[in-house]
Amino acid sequence: MPCHNGQVTGNGRLVLAGAPIGQVGDVSPRLREALEGADVVAAEDTRRLRRLAADLGVELTARVVSYYDQNEAGRAQELVEILKQGRTVLVITDAGMPGVSDPGYRLTHLAVEAGVTVTALPGPSAVTTALAVSGLASDRFCFEGFPPRKTGDRARRLAALAGEERTMVFFEAPHRLAESLGAMAEAFGRDRPAAVCRELTKTYEEVRRGGLGELAEWAAAGVKGEITVVVAGRAPGEAEPDLGELVAEVERRVAEGERRGQAVAEVAKGAGVPRRELYDLVHRRSATP
Template sequence: MSGLLVLAATPIGRPEDASARLRDELAGADVVAAEDTRRLRRLAGELGVEVAGRVVSYFEGNEAGRTAGLVEDLVAGRRVLLVTDAGMPSVSDPGYRLVAAAVEAGVRVTSVPGPSAVLTALAVSGLPVDRFCFEGFLPRKAGERARRLRELAQEPRTLVLFESPHRTEASLLALAEAFGADRPAAVCRELTKTHEEVVRGPLGELATWAAAGVRGEVTLVVSGRTGPAVGHVDPGDHDTLRARVASEEETGLTRKEAVRAVAESTGVPRREVYDAAHRVAHGPSRPDLDRPDPTQE
């Protein structure tokens, strides 16, 4: 009989937020795979739990090589507990690769529910919670980050993002540029910890606030679009559309990619953006002109 893979949520701040089930799993697991074994030992000590099973590290740098061995433990009938430094495994943390491999091997997977920075930030943000999406960390490079945010500019659901403290100001500035400085948002810092802080306001004001420096773990919550799309352009404004496409191409995008980016950021259909951009090299478009249309590829 195969074993059981248990994904257990650990406290995101206060140890007393740990569930009784987490204590039981730590004490009873045959194998504990931890993102940081030192933090695991510290948490177990704070909870007064003795971890009797074998403890192995399982983090981003070694999960590809260690997954097979853990699956062997599971197939052999062992109970494997997976924990990360804080919150639920697999959510911007190690876990997905092991879960997928366990499922493929026919092993049952369950979880010990508990703290989550995503849901905690969403709940305290004061922003709509009926529909939301989690975007994890934004790209570090400015160009890639800007392209990602252009894709999200028209998203009507509330957005939840993780960010490091030293990149918070840059991300808020990029969000304000892509979404508009007046878009409501919240910066949730050190959730459930002693110095917990939730700062709410328009993106532009939050970027100014963050310029003084931000400390601790940060979760950003941003309201979805409720009005016209940011950067909306009239489909008949060919000059603006041409300029937008040319600007995207200057960042290294192909014509097809640039047309898609402009269509997503302006709300203009891709075919119309392509027709406007095509006038740059070929003059006025003709309905009967036989030319390849990259938006159809």
């Protein structure tokens, strides 16, 4: 049913449940009650859900369905139909909050359109936990999720963030961490303060702080676990590099006999600008009659 003057008119209830990011003891009493009282539980991983319920001593009487990235679109429509019947559907992902780099957005959007009640059970979040322990400014921040996997796409995304003054929070897979940190060092500067938060709240929790270049070198040896990266924003008033001057510097080096690729790499590294962006500017300048 539609909303009328902003009032929800449906009878169903969608509950987005924050799940522990490491410690079962972080579960709230309200989550226990919700697991026991839901009609349907939509879980990103049904096996992990059952392990969580067993650890909590909760008997699941609800219908349990899978709800993950690959089936989210189709399953969301099915769950909305259940909500329209007046049922309570609880959504829980492997860790953290549904909809924050986890399945949940599509169903929430459809539920709002259908006019059913949408609520949340607050819980641990890797985003805010990492931000809190990073030691970086937390009064203003933005969450950027996972950087693109492809080198060119990632470089363009990070270049677009080079002027961002808010603290930035990213997720990253451990096997791509060193490469991503290197790309961030190239885009934001090697000395830009950052923190790599690994296995937050778990037994082997580790927070490594330093400049992006230093952190990229550390990560090159290999890192395991769940990773959240927090990067300081550009300092207010910090002058942005003059790209025209950087292009001129590259051309000067090339005229003195240095290879163009090496000149671009060194000038870009020193100025803290994306190498690809500077290379493209140099190439366009050289191609202009």
